[in-house]
Amino acid sequence: MASVRLTEQLKRVKEVLTTWKEVDGRVSNLCPRLSAAVSISTGTANACTDKITDGLVGFLSNTSSDNKWKDEYLGVNATVKGATEGKVTATENGVKFTGRGAWAEWPVGRQGENQLYHFANYNFTLVATVSIHKVPKGNTRIPLMGVRLEGNGETKLLELSYDSGRKWWVLCSDGTNKELKGTWDPQTQYQVAIVLQNGTQVSVYVDGKRVCGNGPCKLENTDSAGISHFFIGGDGGSADKKVSEDGVSVSVENVLLYNRPLTFSGGNADLEEDTVSPLEAGSPSVEGDQQKGPPGTKPSQ
Numbered sequence: 001m002a003s004v005r006l007t008e009q010l011k012r013v014k015e016v017l018t019t020w021k022e023v024d025g026r027v028s029n030l031c032p033r034l035s036a037a038v039s040i041s042t043g044t045a046n047a048c049t050d051k052i053t054d055g056l057v058g059f060l061s062n063t064s065s066d067n068k069w070k071d072e073y074l075g076v077n078a079t080v081k082g083a084t085e086g087k088v089t090a091t092e093n094g095v096k097f098t099g100r101g102a103w104a105e106w107p108v109g110r111q112g113e114n115q116l117y118h119f120a121n122y123n124f125t126l127v128a129t130v131s132i133h134k135v136p137k138g139n140t141r142i143p144l145m146g147v148r149l150e151g152n153g154e155t156k157l158l159e160l161s162y163d164s165g166r167k168w169w170v171l172c173s174d175g176t177n178k179e180l181k182g183t184w185d186p187q188t189q190y191q192v193a194i195v196l197q198n199g200t201q202v203s204v205y206v207d208g209k210r211v212c213g214n215g216p217c218k219l220e221n222t223d224s225a226g227i228s229h230f231f232i233g234g235d236g237g238s239a240d241k242k243v244s245e246d247g248v249s250v251s252v253e254n255v256l257l258y259n260r261p262l263t264f265s266g267g268n269a270d271l272e273e274d275t276v277s278p279l280e281a282g283s284p285s286v287e288g289d290q291q292k293g294p295p296g297t298k299p300s301q
Contacts, residue, residue, distance in 0.1 A: 016074055023072045024053045026061070030254055058117070058257030060106070060232075064090045069104055076116050078106040078255075081236060086248065094129075094253030095233065102248070103143075103234030106257070108227040109150045117257070121226040122199040125258040128232065131189050133249035136164050142248055143235035145192060146171070147202075150228040157227065158202050159235070160192055160211075170204050170211045178211050189253075194230075197261040208264045230257075 030052070060078055063070040069078040080088050086099025097103060108117045117124075128145060136142050146159030159171040166183040184190065193205040204211045233252050 019072075019074060023059060024056075026072070027053055027056060027059060027256070055258045055260040056256060057119075057259050058106070058255075060094065060104075060255035061253070062090065062093050064095055069095055069106075076107060076111060078104045078232065080104045082234065091251055091253065094251060094255070096133075096249070096251040097233035098249045100248060101234065101236065103236055104232040104252075105236075106230040106232060106255075108229055110229050118226075119259045120196070120257075123197060123259065123261050125193060125195045125256075125260065125262040126230055127191065127193045127256040127258075127262070129189050129191055129253045131251045131253075132162055132184060132186055133251065134186055135166060136162075136248060138164060140164070141169050142250075143231065143237070144250065145194065145230070145232050145252075146235060147194060147196075147230055148228045148235075150226055156235075158194060158204060160194070160204055160206075168206055168211065172204075173202055180206065180211060193262070193264065195261045195264075205264045210264065 057073060058075050059072040060069050061072055063072060064080065067080045069080050071077050080095065080103075082088070082097075082099075082101035082103055086097065086102030088102050089096045089098070095104065108120045109115060111117070126145070126147075130144060132144075141161040141163045143159055143161045147157040149155045149157050156171060157173050161169045161171070162184060163169060166185070168180040168182075168184060170178040172178060191205075191207055195203045195205070197203075232255060233250055234248070
């Protein structure tokens with residue numbers, strides 16, 4: 001009986017390794033677009049293949065069903081939510097979110113005791129390809145991707161959003177809001193990324209350019225609870241009636257989670273002068289004490 005179980009386990013291990021190798025190949029095919037924004041070493045002939053998958057632990061792409069967006073590396077699946085308030089449909093390489101309240105949650109602390117993504121409290125890079133299909137109606141900002149911390153208020157550590165003026169906005173960990181001078185175009189793909197380094201510095205990038213001013217958003221207090229989850233396509237709060245039913249339509253594809261901070265080569269994005277004005281009604285808000293961030297002490301090796 002024991003030998004039978006061992007044989008089954010070895011078979012499963014082989015299947016997992018085969019899957020990982022196949023997914024590595026798929027991710028490597030994304031390399032031309034990724035390497036345009038990410039600084040990678042070219043010390044080997046296969047630098048693109050070797051470096052783009054280095055530290056890659058999660059990949060959300062074209063496998064989704066019911067309320068699950070499958071991690072292609074067989075790790076932690078994301079949960080697709082808000083199908084009753086909006087509409088969620090699978091695309092060739094991801095998911096399309098339409099209407100109020102449609103979004104996906106990729107858990108970190110919310111996994112419970114067995115946290116496969118516990119490293120995200122110290123170092124991570126979350127990269128996604130996004131397309132906004134229509135300009136939203138109303139004077140509000142629509143959350144696109146971000147990070148929530150654990151706790152009663154579930155404080156937002158960082159958030160990338162867009163508005164009806166076709167502007168990108170970033171809500172930084174210190175409570176300030178950064179508005180890009182440039183605008184986004186409907187039906188156009190953009191690569192967005194969030195990076196946490198050493199548990200103390202978080203940055204956001206759009207097409208390789210840093211949005212959080214001339215330096216990373218710095219976490220002032222590193223003694224709080226860790227990360228609860230990543231939110232993608234929305235934050236669960238867009239069901240507010242201030243956002244029109246047909247005003248939200250965005251596709252998110254090829255979401256990559258790394259256990260290390262990547263370096264982006266685009267420099268700093270141009271920002272508007274007034275980037276710390278109060279949020280307008282209906283805009284994303286920061287709950288709780290905004291100065292809190294994830295633990296800064298690395299786990300023992």
